Amino acid sequence: MHLARLCTAALLTTTALVPLGATAAHASVTRVRQGSTSDVTRGTWSGPSFVMNGSGAVVPATMTTALNAIRGGTGTLDVVVIAGSGSTTPECDAIIGLTGVNSCTTLTLTAASDGNNSQVNTDIRNAEFVYFAGGDQCRYAAWKGTALEASVESVVAKGGGSGGGSAGLHINSDIVYDACGGSATSATALADPYSAAMTFTTGMFGWPNYLNTINDSHFVTRDRMGRTMAFVARAIADGRTTAGKAWGVGIEEGGSFVIDRNGLATLAGQDAYIVLGDHTPERATAGQSLTYSDYKIWRVTPGGTFDFKTRPTCGYYLKSVTNGTPSGSLYSGTPVTDCSGGGGGGGGNPSQVTETEPNNSRSAANTVTVPVTVTGDLATSGDRDYFKLTLAAGRTLTAACAVPSAYDADIYLLNSGGSTLTRSVNDGAGTDESVTYTNTGSGSATLYLDVEAYSGSGTADYTCTITI
Known part of the structure; x- marks a missing residue:
């Protein structure tokens, strides 16, 4: 550990917590608090606000915007970072120095039962923003139905916020690709959208203006457009969405959406892609390759916006998948400008x-x-x-x-x-x-x-x- 990290660690308040029912094989919850040892007390907050990052690292620009929106530009607030593994605090190290941050507490939970730990849930409920670190979203999905789920929802409900990067990005979408069967590639997902690696969790978090979404991370670097297309087709075929539509949200490494209380997302860092499926797949069958015509894809560049509340019906380009093979390059296309036909899948006024x-x-x-x-x-x-x-x-x-x-x-x-x-x-x-x-x-x-x-x-x- 270098000297700066030693000096930072010396300023921390660190407490090890043992959850109820822990055994010798289960490490205790680790709690590391930076900044003030006392939580902020305040009656009202001005969120919710969210950050969605393409990789695990905090993006200071969007995090600052989200926190400022929550605190209404005045006073300070408390942040909790939730991790499923590791022993360091890189997210809080980045957050603690941002304007308006009173404290940042890293909670490392290593078992599903840790979602019911009393100190964990007290820390979350006292916070105004919850950030899910990178790691393994399958571990995070195991907290569905625990007290942790309700605690995070209470933060958003009081006008706070949530977000995360990489695995933390996945867990914040309405439909979660949980990777509990292993990590799917675009090639395997398109060859069989029902392969063992294509597993999902629903009914965990349903954030305002963000319904029917499936997040994906490390998007261009790891060539994940194809698997997001398969995610979207599966969500529709399995009836996991409303109105027969699903929206994939793919964010490149270093990219970050900050989403305000009205559902307007503003992008920083790197590109993001919104993938709309608005009809039943021509073929989404176990053991067979995917066929799906006319995905509508919006490419958002840094500084651009996407309205998740009033979702656009124009500006997309079209791509199809036939027998598991995409129609050309999936990351670029000529945007449709005549949207009299309703670019959002028959939406819009006739x-x-x-x-x-x-x-x-x-x-x-x-x-x-x-x-x-x-x-x-x-x-x-x-x-x-x-x-x-x-x-x-x-x-x-x-x-x-x-x-x-x-x-x-x-x-x-x-x-x-x-x-x-x-x-x-x-x-x-x-x-x-x-x-x-x-x-x-x-x-x-x-x-x-x-x-x-x-x-x-x-x-x-x-x-x-x-x-x-």
Whole structure:
């Protein structure tokens, strides 16, 4: 140990804690406190705020921003660092000198039962920020359901914060790649998304504005885009997310997101990638390679932002995986700028289109981009209006048409050859019609919505809203 580390260690208050039920084979919890021996007392805090780091080291710029947000720029606060192994305190060594830090306590826990240690939970609950160190996220996932989980959640709930790097980054996402079956590579994950190394923990931490996320670390250096794609596909296929969408958050070594109370993330250091899967995988089956079309990927560079509360629907580039093989380089692409189709997976407000005659056949169809609301009329008996659209593989389309009382209309959804895929032919003037169709093919499909006058006609408008 060099002289500076010796001098620092001489200033520490160090206490060894033995949890209940400890045996001779289980080392006691180690507690090392730096700074003040007394906790800060204060009524309200201004967070929550979070840091998500691509490697285990603290990034002073984002940590300072997060801590300043929590303390509202005034006073001081206490930080706890949680580690699953080791005997040194590199995170607290970096944190203790930051503005506004009253104390930093390193807690090294070596067993799942340590999550119920009373002193550990007292330290956490008295803190305003909890930082999970690098190491082994499988050990961290074992604390799910212990008092530690609730204690960390109490820190965020009172306006404090949480975060971490490497393994500590993984444990702070909504869906945790826990690596309890070993560390998956991109190659193994894409070859079989259900391989033994693809294990997950859910229901631990669900931070505000950060739901349906799966974090990944050391992202570009260790070429982890492919495995994050497999994480996303698995989360959707296994029903671990809401609305059938999952968001991978991959952060490069040295990169760090600081996320404010409104869900706005600002990046420092190195690049980060947000990977959206917004439909059911074409193939995610045990023992078979992954096929998934049109992942939407945002590349965020240092100084850039990403809004996790109101997630963007534009600015992504598209990449696919077919039979386990990605479509070219995964770390760059041409961003989509025309997002009238809803870049966030059918999200966003539908565009408005009024039919243009003549559109009485597939060859003369009005081309539209989903989501869209089309308006037209069936002015003559036997009138037909055709709308041409594209549906990606694995996506489900719904067309719901409001029919005026002047006539009875039917709707048909046709394939590119004109064959009927599904139809709605309810009886009665003014009776609404609706169809739903899923593209189960391996590629995008060209479809036609055919709106027909069955009985009667008129200049009153029908309105069809088409969504995915």
